[in-house]
Amino acid sequence: xxxxxxxxxxxxxxxxxxxxxxxxxxxxxxxxxxxxxxxxxxxxxxxxxxxxxxxxxxxxxxxxxxxxxxxxxxxxxxxxxxxxxxxxxxxxxxxxxxxxxxxxxxxxxxxxxxxxxxxxxxxxxxxxxxxxxxxxxxxxxxxxxxxxxxxxxxxxxxxxxxxxxxxxxxxxxxxxxxxxxxxxxxxxxxxxxxxxxxxxxxxxxxxxxxxxxxxxxxxxxxxxxxxxxxxxxxxxxxxxxxxxxxxxxxxxxxxxxxxxxxxxxxxxxxxxxxxxxxxxxxxxxxxxxxxxxxxxxxxxxxxxxxxxxxxxxxxxxxxxxxxxxxxxxxxxxxxxxxxxxxxxxxxxxxxxxxxxxxxxxxxxxxxxxxxxxxxxxxxxxxxxxxxxx
Amino acid sequence: xxxxxxxxxxxxxxxxxxxxxxxxxxxxxxxxxxxxxxxxxxxxxxxxxxxxxxxxxxxxxxxxxxxxxxxxxxxxxxxxxxxxxxxxxxxxxxxxxxxxxxxxxxxxxxxxxxxxxxxxxxxxxxxxxxxxxxxxxxxxxxxxxxxxxxxxxxxxxxxxxxxxxxxxxxxxxxxxxxxxxxxxxxxxxxxxxxxxxxxxxxxxxxxxxxxxxxxxxxxxxxxxxxxxxxxxxxxxxxxxxxxxxxxxxxxxxxxxxxxxxxxxxxxxxxxxxxxxxxxxxxxxxxxxxxxxxxxxxxxxxxxxxxxxxxxxxxxxxxxxxxxxxxxxxxxxxxxxxxxxxxxxxxxxxxxxxxxxxxxxxxxxxxxxxxxxxxxxxxxxxxxxxxxxx
Numbered sequence: 001x002x003x004x005x006x007x008x009x010x011x012x013x014x015x016x017x018x019x020x021x022x023x024x025x026x027x028x029x030x031x032x033x034x035x036x037x038x039x040x041x042x043x044x045x046x047x048x049x050x051x052x053x054x055x056x057x058x059x060x061x062x063x064x065x066x067x068x069x070x071x072x073x074x075x076x077x078x079x080x081x082x083x084x085x086x087x088x089x090x091x092x093x094x095x096x097x098x099x100x101x102x103x104x105x106x107x108x109x110x111x112x113x114x115x116x117x118x119x120x121x122x123x124x125x126x127x128x129x130x131x132x133x134x135x136x137x138x139x140x141x142x143x144x145x146x147x148x149x150x151x152x153x154x155x156x157x158x159x160x161x162x163x164x165x166x167x168x169x170x171x172x173x174x175x176x177x178x179x180x181x182x183x184x185x186x187x188x189x190x191x192x193x194x195x196x197x198x199x200x201x202x203x204x205x206x207x208x209x210x211x212x213x214x215x216x217x218x219x220x221x222x223x224x225x226x227x228x229x230x231x232x233x234x235x236x237x238x239x240x241x242x243x244x245x246x247x248x249x250x251x252x253x254x255x256x257x258x259x260x261x262x263x264x265x266x267x268x269x270x271x272x273x274x275x276x277x278x279x280x281x282x283x284x285x286x287x288x289x290x291x292x293x294x295x296x297x298x299x300x301x302x303x304x305x306x307x308x309x310x311x312x313x314x315x316x317x318x319x320x321x322x323x324x325x326x327x328x329x330x331x332x333x334x335x336x337x338x339x340x341x342x343x344x345x346x347x348x349x350x351x352x353x354x355x356x357x358x359x360x361x362x363x364x365x366x367x368x369x370x371x372x373x374x375x376x377x378x379x380x381x382x383x384x385x386x387x388x389x
Numbered sequence: 390x391x392x393x394x395x396x397x398x399x400x401x402x403x404x405x406x407x408x409x410x411x412x413x414x415x416x417x418x419x420x421x422x423x424x425x426x427x428x429x430x431x432x433x434x435x436x437x438x439x440x441x442x443x444x445x446x447x448x449x450x451x452x453x454x455x456x457x458x459x460x461x462x463x464x465x466x467x468x469x470x471x472x473x474x475x476x477x478x479x480x481x482x483x484x485x486x487x488x489x490x491x492x493x494x495x496x497x498x499x500x501x502x503x504x505x506x507x508x509x510x511x512x513x514x515x516x517x518x519x520x521x522x523x524x525x526x527x528x529x530x531x532x533x534x535x536x537x538x539x540x541x542x543x544x545x546x547x548x549x550x551x552x553x554x555x556x557x558x559x560x561x562x563x564x565x566x567x568x569x570x571x572x573x574x575x576x577x578x579x580x581x582x583x584x585x586x587x588x589x590x591x592x593x594x595x596x597x598x599x600x601x602x603x604x605x606x607x608x609x610x611x612x613x614x615x616x617x618x619x620x621x622x623x624x625x626x627x628x629x630x631x632x633x634x635x636x637x638x639x640x641x642x643x644x645x646x647x648x649x650x651x652x653x654x655x656x657x658x659x660x661x662x663x664x665x666x667x668x669x670x671x672x673x674x675x676x677x678x679x680x681x682x683x684x685x686x687x688x689x690x691x692x693x694x695x696x697x698x699x700x701x702x703x704x705x706x707x708x709x710x711x712x713x714x715x716x717x718x719x720x721x722x723x724x725x726x727x728x729x730x731x732x733x734x735x736x737x738x739x740x741x742x743x744x745x746x747x748x749x750x751x752x753x754x755x756x757x758x759x760x761x762x763x764x765x766x767x768x769x770x771x772x773x774x775x776x777x778x
Contacts, residue, residue, distance in 0.1 A: 041701030041709045071694065071709065073726065106694035107727045216698055291680070292773055299774030305460065305495040309605050312430030320430045320460065337462065338496045377774075378767040384681055385688030385766075 001149075001160045003027050003225025004183045007125035008133030011118025013066035013104070013111055021118045022137030023087070024061040024181060025126050029097060030223040032058035033194035035201055037218035043070035044080045045100040046217060052099055056190035058223055059097035061181065062087050062119070063138045065166075066104040067111065070216045079110040086119045101179050101219050103140055103166065131162065138166040138179055141383065146255040152230075152244040154237045159186040159230035161244055165252040178205065180220045180252055182245065185228035192238055196245050197222045204249035208257045208372045209288050220249075257372045262379030265297055266355045271311070272368040273324075273361040279316035280369035283360065286314035287371075294376035297356070302347035304333050311360060324361040327351065335363075390538075390549045392416050392614025393572045396514035397522030400507025402455035402493070402500055410507045411526030412476070413450040413570060414515050418486060419612040421447035422583035424590055426607035432459035433469045434489040435606060441488055445579035447612055448486035450570060451476050451508070452527045454555075455493040456500065459605045468499040475508045490568050490608050492529055492555065520551065527555040527568055530772065535644040541619075541633040543626045548575040548619035550633055554641040567594065569609045569641055571634065574617035581627055585634050586611045593638035597646045597761045598677050609638075646761045651768030654686055655744045660700070661757040662713075662750040668705035669758035672749065675703035676760070683765035686745070691736035693722050700749060713750040716740065724752075 004026060011021040034053045036046050052058075062083055069076045080100050088095030102110075125133065135145040146165040151158055167178035182197070201220055222245070232241035258266045269287050274280035287293055290310040296303035304325050311318050321336040327347040332339055350356060393415060400410040423442045425435050441447075451472055458465045469489050477484030491499075514522065524534040535554040540547055556567035571586070590609055611634070621630035647655045658676050663669035676682055679699040685692035693714050700707050710725040716736040721728055739745060 039698060039701040040707050041698050071697070071725065071727065073710070216701065291769075295770050295773035298770065301774070308460070309428060309430050312428040312605065318429050321462070336460065338460065376770060378770045380680075381684050381687065381765060381767045381770060384684035385690070 001128070001162055001183060001185050003030070003185050003227035004223070005126040005128055006130045006134040007122050007127070008130065008135070008137030009118060009122050009125060011122070012114045013064055018139075019133060019137040020064055020066045021115070021122055022063045022134040023122050023126065024134060024183065024223070025091065026059050026223060026225055028225065029057040029059050030225045031188060031190045031193055032056055032221065032223050033190060033197045034219065034221040035197060037216060039216050039218070041070070041216050043068050043102060043217045044072055044076035045069055045102045046219065047077060048080050049099055049101075049219065052096060055096060057097055058099055059093040060087055060091060061099045061101065061221065063101040063179065064104070065138050065140050067102060067108055068104050068106045068217050069102040069110050071107045072109055075109060079112055082112065083110070083115050083119070086116060090120055090123050099221065101138070101217070103138065103179055103217055106216070131164070135164045138164070140166065141261060142166050142259055144255070144259050146252060146259070148248055148251045150244065150248055152240065154230040154232060154240050157228060157230035159184060159228040161248045163248040163252045165256060167256045178218045178256060180205065180249070182222040182248060183225070184222070185225050186241060187226040187228070187231040187233070188224050188241065189233070192232060193222055193224055196238070196242050199242060200245040200249040203246055204253035207284075207370060208253045254372060257374050260374035261383045262377040263374030264354070264377055265375045267297055267373055267375070268357045268370055269373065270357060270359045270368065270370045271362065272359060273363040273365060274367040274369070275317050275362070275365035277367045277369065279362070280367045282314045283311045283316040283318070283362070284369045284371035286310045287360070288373035291376060294373070297351070298375035298377045300348065300351040302327050302332055302344060302351050304338065307358065307360065308333070311362070316362070317364060318362055319364065322363040324363060326359040328357050390517070390551055390572060390574050392419070392574050392616035393551070393612070394515040394517055395519045395523040396511050396516065397519065397524070397526030398507060398511050398514060400511070401503040402453055407528075408522060408526040409453055409455045410504070410511055411452045411523040412511050412515065413523060413572065413612070414480065415448050415612060415614055417614065418446045418448050419614045420577060420579045420582055421445055421610065421612050422579060422586045423608060423610040424586060426605060428605050428607070430460070430605050432457050432491060432606045433461055433465035434458055434491045435608065436466060437469050438488055438490070438608065441485060444485060446486055447488055448482040449476055449480060450488045450490065450610065452490040452568065453493070454527050454529050456491060456497055457493050457495045457606050458491040458499050460496045461498055464498060468501055471501065472499070472504050472508070475505060479509055479512050488610065490527070490606070492527065492568055492606055495605070520553070524553045527553070529555065530650060531555050531648055533644070533648050535641060535648070537637055537640045539633065539637055541629065543619040543621060543629050546617060546619035548573060548617040550637045552637040552641045554645055556645045567607045567645060569594065569638070571611040571637060572614070573611070574614050575630060576615040576617070576620040576622070577613050577630065578622070581621060582611055582613055585627070585631050588631060589634040589638040592635055593642035596673070596759060597642045643761060646763050649763035650772045651766040652763030653743070653766055654764045656686055656762050656764070657746045657759055658762065659746060659748045659757065659759045660751065661748060662752045662754060663756040663758070664706050664751075664754035666756045666758065668751070669756045671703045672700045672705040672707070672751070673758045673760035675699045676749070677762035680765060683762070686740070687764035687766045689737065689740040691716050691721055691733060691740050693727065696747065696749065697722070700751070705751070706753060707751055708753065711752040713752060715748040717746050
């Protein structure tokens with residue numbers, strides 16, 4: 001995409017030879033918006049990012065894996081500032097417009113020598129074509145790069161959105177992180193970009209779970225270069241852009257869950273017929289976070305009792321005798337009654353799939369919501385119990 | 390204990406030959422108090438129990454394992470009522486004073502023939518000495534009976550409390566249940582008994598977690614026969630009784646967590662120095678429910694990053710630079726700083742124990758709370774993924 005260059009190298013932050021340092025460069029200052037973790041324990045780059053984003057402009061994003069720069073105190077802040085300065089000096093851009101994102105080990109100081117030697121090298125690799133290298137450089141326990149490219153049209157003018165993400169649970173070796181970067185060439189104001197990003201996040205990254213833990217480093221950032229002729233400025237064009245960014249964020253979020261630590265299945269829980277929007281979300285969240293539901297799905301078991309009981313304790317209003325439950329299109333419970341062995345056999349077949357929709361209709365109102373989650377396997381326990389051994 | 394008789398038999402509700410039907414009989418109507426699950430999806434015996442307890446009296450409790458009588462509709466209610474009637478007729482006591490508790494498979498009708506033939510047999514076994522049989526008859530995936538007997542003194546008069554419980558997670562094959570029965574010979578009013586039970590529950594059963602899921606059948610019941618000369622009626626004597634019932638409930642709760650599905654370690658998290666009581670509880674709960682903390686403990690890893698991050702997302706007020714973290718008495722983090730490899734080695738040794746105290750001092754106030762939980766192993770996944778295979 002015009003207006004952006006990418007790079008990714010192995011700078012030596014990780015011991016295993018994999019890429020660990022990435023850069024997004026904007027040819028001109030890009031309009032920027034960002035959302036950060038809600039955790040009160042936050043990493044140094046998040047503390048700085050929250051301040052820098054107030055300028056609503058960005059020229060470069062330096063991202064590293066292998067070290068989260070979290071619980072590193074004032075030294076962590078200094079180190080992150082020094083990194084921005086090195087990038088700024090080498091690219092001859094203001095350091096205030098250089099953002100940083102880190103993911104990896106917690107509590108360890110940033111290995112500044114690796115950044116000092118790595119950044120100039122990284123800059124020589126900057127190219128429109130090196131998106132894959134950047135996407136690789138931000139991975140930790142992820143098993144796959146997460147990139148999406150889409151083209152859309154506003155008033156006959158094309159614009160593109162590229163999304164890059166990482167995250168597959170609270171990742172090895174510690175808490176790690178969901179990082180996502182959205183680059184677009186559309187013309188849009190910073191305010192409208194922020195609003196669109198928030199709305200898109202609400203329907204995507206805020207509707208997924210792998211293990212229920214949130215990180216100290218989570219960051220979602222959108223950059224708009226304005227190099228296309230497409231412009232989002234009025235109700236209709238902003239609506240089109242909203243749909244576009246929704247789609248990109250949802251796909252990225254989906255990729256993260258699909259690559260969840262130890263995950264074997266991707267499940268979408270849809271709660272319909274809730275009395276309020278809050279009820280629909282509460283029921284979705286509680287079901288998606290239930291270890292009993294997650295282990296049952298891993299066991300390919302259409303365990304309707306665990307799903308309805310999770311809804312029952314969610315705080316959402318439910319009436320057991322009104323509940324309908326479907327696996328894909330196959331009903332298993334209607335008006336609170338189990339449909340019997342034949343229906344159970346059919347749902348058990350559906351459970352063998354790797355992607356499953358579960359729909360719970362509370363039949364109490366008109367509100368609905370959905371949530372993506374994955375199953376829970378022995379592999380998750382292994383990854384998270386044995387990371388230091 | 391005087392005033393109570395117990396029995397437990399295999400009536401054929403379970404297929405594996407284990408005891409599955411139990412009875413507590415009170416020689417005279419006992420003063421009764423009970424607390425039930427907060428889940429909106431509740432089993433038939435809980436629906437009936439909530440009504441019956443309004444009389445504040447109890448003559449007998451029939452408890453069965455192997456069938457939860459949940460999601461069984463109006464037939465489930467009728468069946469539970471029929472069971473109470475059989476007990477009432479056979480013991481010549483009013484059926485309104487007969488309570489029922491069920492735990493086991495969900496969605497299946499009660500096998501009434503087993504109850505019809507089993508109850509008369511069960512009644513012939515009633516004896517002060519058959520407490521163990523009753524405790525066995527209510528077990529599901531528990532690996533151990535959970536009984537505690539304690540004697541206390543009020544104004545030179547002795548009184549006893551016997552507690553019996555079952556529960557080790559949301560138990561095979563479905564959601565199952567925490568059931569606990571407290572029998573005491575003290576003289577106490579129903580109102581005071583209810584208040585004491587609530588307070589004791591708050592500090593015990595409401596301060597434990599195995600997997601974060603609550604059941605449709607959870608029941609905690611206290612019965613006071615008044616056969617001892619000890620009397621709890623004024624401030625001082627009620628305070629003594631409160632301490633006694635607190636102790637019994639806490640020990641029972643501890644036994645449940647220790648016998649948690651797949652658990653290898655029992656952990657007490659203590660949060661001190663919180664600004665408010667709510668903050669202390671929120672931090673405790675979030676840490677105790679974190680799958681990342683639980684898997685780290687299984688891996689014998691003093692993973693302070695996961696613990697502090699869980700506190701950070703709990704909603705409790707925290708300031709990273711003020712946090713102290715101890716494993717037993719060994720500090721690992723002081724004022725937000727990791728104490729280094731030597732301290733980490735010492736805590737790693739502590740993590741090898743089967744019972745561990747973790748203390749997080751937020752250093753923001755004077756409130757504290759504690760929570761018991763267990764670790765999270767592959768065995769938990771196996772038990773809960775493969776129960777029907």
